[in-house]
Amino acid sequence: MGSKKLINVRKSTQKSISELYKEYLNYCISIGQTDGTIVSKTSYFKFTLNKIVNVEGNISTFTQDKLEKHIIMMRKNKYSSNYIQGVVIKSKAFLTWCFNHQYIEKFKIKIPQATQKKKTVYTEEELKKLLKKPNLKTCLVGTYKNWVTVNTLLGTGCRAETLLNILVKDVDFINSTILFRHMKMHKQISVPLSPTLSSVLREYIQLLDFKQDDFLFPKLNKKKMSYDTLHQNISIFCKHRNIQMRGINTFRNTFATLFIKNGNNNIYLLQKLLGHSDIRMTERYINLLPCQMAEDINKYNPLDVLNQQRLSIKRGGKQ
Incomplete structure (x- = not known):
């Protein structure tokens, strides 16, 4: 008897992106994510997600094309690479939750590299x-x-x-x-x-x-x-x-x-x-x-320290 192929059927839902995001936040809280992470994800919903897609629309409207267009917009407007990376990471986290619950067909999301800046210090x-x-x-x-x-x-x-x-x-x-x-x-x-x-x-x-x-x-x-x-x-x-x-x-x-x-x-x-x-x-x-x-x-590199010791001995031998 041949094996049956399992078909991954996407759930149909009448819930808006806004409603699903509230469920997603509750999930993040339930698994013990830090207060700072929850605040950050809440801010993302308030100030960023609605610029990518209409949050009162269905989750099916949150497409790969819309996310990519938003990334292009941020690059054209000279947003920092760290900010862009943060937006994509938060978008991917929410969408992955939606993928796992079969609310939307999965698509690939690549997180862009961020340019790391030297640490600022007090003199x-x-x-x-x-x-x-x-x-x-x-x-x-x-x-x-x-x-x-x-x-x-x-x-x-x-x-x-x-x-x-x-x-x-x-x-x-x-x-x-x-x-x-x-x-x-x-x-x-x-x-x-x-x-x-x-x-x-x-x-x-x-x-x-x-x-x-x-x-x-x-x-x-x-x-x-x-x-x-x-x-x-x-x-x-x-x-x-x-x-x-x-x-x-x-x-x-x-x-x-x-x-x-x-x-x-x-x-x-x-x-x-x-x-x-x-x-x-x-x-x-x-x-x-x-x-x-x-x-x-x-100054603490072993090669340099040993070299300085060698030179010191050599100079001492000449005296």
């Missing part, structure tokens, strides 16, 4: 200005708090959302560690607490009379601070220090850069400190460090 001169401790007798509480925030961002290399979820009890002065309870990949890690940052945080917690269950960097009412408020506070702090604000994540870039520049090229240690789940993410991070880092890193 050492800028850091000296930002890290100059304010006069505790005359400064505002907000200024002091922002100074401590900058110290923590630079001293740990953590992301903004990680910083905003740190509790006072997560700072372990006895074992010199900080617990990062909110990470991008839903994992918790403990990172070393440097002597300088330990001193800064110990004084900060005592002066502001924080309790163990308080957020380390809360709003005035002790509630969790939002990213927008954090960004605004650091922007004001940078302005008062005559420094151009380059974003919260720039402190993370600076941490990684100085980590290498100061002589520690242990990529696996850097991976742990940055909280990367895949070593390739850390390798990519290092590859995007500023060009001037090459000279500093080369």
Whole structure:
């Protein structure tokens, strides 16, 4: 008896793209995607998807041709390659969900390559200005708090959302560690607490009379601070220090850069400190460090070190 060929029949649905996208978002929430991912996908629906296709129309109207025409439009209007890549990735994720539920016939979606830019960092001169401790007798509480925030961002290399979820009890002065309870990949890690940052945080917690269950960097009412408020506070702090604000994540870039520049090229240690789940993410991070880092890193290249030792011995033998 011959085998029967299974035919993949597409479901018919009267639901609009808008209705299906709501179901898709609920699915993303149910499988535990991060809050940041859900916010990003919600923004895509509000501000981008309706430019590709009429979201009140049937899913069958979301065709390969329409997606490609939108990509061409973005290229013609000089959108950054990173932005274009992000749009295609989010479109593909939604369409794949629709493909899997047989709401639309599958078609191929190729994600375009993005041009990776060198990481922006704060210079050492800028850091000296930002890290100059304010006069505790005359400064505002907000200024002091922002100074401590900058110290923590630079001293740990953590992301903004990680910083905003740190509790006072997560700072372990006895074992010199900080617990990062909110990470991008839903994992918790403990990172070393440097002597300088330990001193800064110990004084900060005592002066502001924080309790163990308080957020380390809360709003005035002790509630969790939002990213927008954090960004605004650091922007004001940078302005008062005559420094151009380059974003919260720039402190993370600076941490990684100085980590290498100061002589520690242990990529696996850097991976742990940055909280990367895949070593390739850390390798990519290092590859995007500023060009001037090459000279500093080369000082620790084993071939160059051995060559310098050989030349030193040779010179010594001639004397």
